[in-house]
Amino acid sequence: MSVSYMDYTSPNVQFTYDLRNNPFFRKDSQNYINALSIKQLNTLGNVSMLDIYLSTGNVVEPHIHQNASELVYCVTGAAVVSLINPFTKKLLNFPIQPGQVANVPQGWWHYEVATVDNTHLIAIFDAPIPEFIPASDMLRLTPASVFAHTYCLNEALVKQTFAPITDTVVIGPPANCQKPMPTPQVQGVTQTAPVHAGKPHHHQHHHHQHYYPGINHREADAYYPQQSIGNGWTYDQYEPPYGQ
Incomplete structure (x- = not known):
């Protein structure tokens, strides 16, 4: 438990806050992040949230929180939380649905991908203000040489x-992106899917299975077999997680 030096008799003491008053990032009306830290709610201890x-x-673009661990809780919708274990050098993908969580240790490289519309995630940090280093900043600010x-x-x-990449992305792809996604190849099946910002395309698949780029088909979401996740990609089935 963190030590608090708050004067709880002060007229400035705060016990409640509306996160809608502190937008962290907004891509559009469906993709945005609000933040809460000790700067907004002064009675917070060693905790904050997005x-x-x-x-x-x-x-939510690849990034690290150098000062905090992150617990990602799914309120509605569905997402895949992906992280790199720096000790095993493996990429791990954890699909979560409402009521499920994925934990990201402090300083670990990770990202979150929404697999259905209206996905709502709460990220809880064990720090009064979470620090954030995004991949977009490292890529655009490091000299190409x-x-x-x-x-x-x-x-x-x-x-x-x-x-x-001219600015911090936070939620990708950027709103002006019209380029085709990379063409992954899984078990001999390939697909090139265009990105249309804010207007994901849903295609009917009858004889072929396609997978979200960057997610191993054996680590895809057991909960959404043949579920379209936009841009023409679907998940395959695999062994269910969570001991089911």
């Missing part, structure tokens, strides 16, 4: 690849 709303296929030299890459191609 109130996250996402539509299908939208992503450093990436090229460090990883033996073509500097011109690195510049070209990262040039569209």
